[in-house]
Amino acid sequence: MTASRSITLAEVEQHVAHGDLWLVIDGNVYDVSEYMDDHPGGGEIMLNAAGKDGTDDFEDVGHSPGAREQLKKFLIGTYAGGESTVKNKSEKGKNALTTGGGSGAMTVLLPLIVVLLAVLAAMIGKK
Ligand code: HEM
Incomplete structure (x- = not known):
């Protein structure tokens, strides 16, 4: 699979569910939907790194070279960033104010x- 496809944050935000999960790590986007149940750290912890740049979450754990090697097979494109389309965050803030x-x-x-x-x-x- 090539990493030529450019994927925006808005698109990444559409895949934040169990069984439909994309992760942004080091400027690349990975479709780890199939890996959630196999992940040694569990599926839930990966969900916490979804819908955003999850590089820090991935690096903070100190994943082994073997884990990094596994990442390659889930690569679906390069991360293009962009505007967030999730409005709830700011609206919640406004309500609180x-x-x-x-x-x-x-x-x-x-x-x-x-x-x-x-x-x-x-x-x-x-x-
Ligand atoms: C950014 C999201 C991720 C987080 C927060 C995360 C977190 C963790 C944690 C906490 C462990 C330790 C589990 C334990 O020892 O009890 C772990 C282990 C592991 N994770 Fe992840 N993980 C993430 C993404 C991934 C991805 C995408 C892969 C590979 C495709 C992966 C592969 C592994 C492997 C192979 C281990 C076993 C230990 C090692 O070889 O480093 N993880 N992960």
Whole structure:
């Protein structure tokens, strides 16, 4: 198999499931779907390195030359990078900010209301 095909991040993000897994390692893209069940480190750990550049995950383990040799047979193309099409990450962040802002305003308003009510009660009490 040749590594001539150029594969973008958007495409890699489509293959992040058990039985359909592509990994980006050292500028290359590997289709390791078939290898998930055979991987000595387990399939789950490979899923964590999916949908992104997984070079660091692969290198941090200190894979043997034998493991690197096995990689070759899963090669499907070269990694072209590009924009992510997974929007959830940023949207989740936005939601967290909005909720945070809302409760922030309440922490200022609530004591203010309590003070106002106390003043009102005192005024009524004097009459
Ligand atoms: C980036 C994703 C990967 C991660 C996070 C990962 C992680 C690990 C871990 C934690 C082990 C140690 C297992 C143990 O001793 O209990 C291991 C072993 C191993 N992995 Fe991976 N692995 C990844 C991808 C791959 C790929 C793509 C291949 C080959 C196609 C591979 C081949 C091997 C082999 C052969 C071993 C046995 C030890 C060795 O020869 O280095 N791994 N891996």
